[in-house]
Amino acid sequence: HPGAAAIVTVNQDGRLVLVRQYRHPIGRELLEIPAGKLDGGEPPEQCAARELSEETGLQPVELLELGKIVTAPGFCNEGITLFFARGVPQQGAKASQDADEFIEIELLEVEQVFSAITQGQIIDAKTICGLMMARAKGLL
Secondary structure, three states: OOOEEEEEEEEOOOOEEEEEEEEHHHOEEEEEOOEEEOOOOOOHHHHHHHHHHHHHOOOOOOOEEEEEEEOOOOOOOOEEEEEEEEEEOOOOOOOOOOOOOOEEEEEEOHHHHHHHHHOOOOOOHHHHHHHHHHHHOOOO
16 A cells, blocks of 8 residues: 555634545445545655645645554555644635545534544544544644
């Protein structure tokens, strides 16, 4: 696996920027932080900014690396570098999603998101890890 990057993003209103998209392998929609695979030698921070822009139309002003995770080390070598961006404008340019992506942007209060995690409504591992790392570092 070439690696991936994901980004926890807080807009100027203090709300988290999440994306809702259908994930065919599990047959349901998931609420996630923007993320994607690294393109041919692309640095993780560039990938995180690109994915945020493609999926939401937003541009990060500043990126802070939260850390790295491995998603399923007994099964594959995928690693994801997690980032944090704060204070992005509330509105971005039009998102340029891939042809096979059908993404809905959701802006949620921080506590709404953590409640959704504890209630089993957010089950995506990279999203939970990114949010927990941001909270542990005092960013949320």
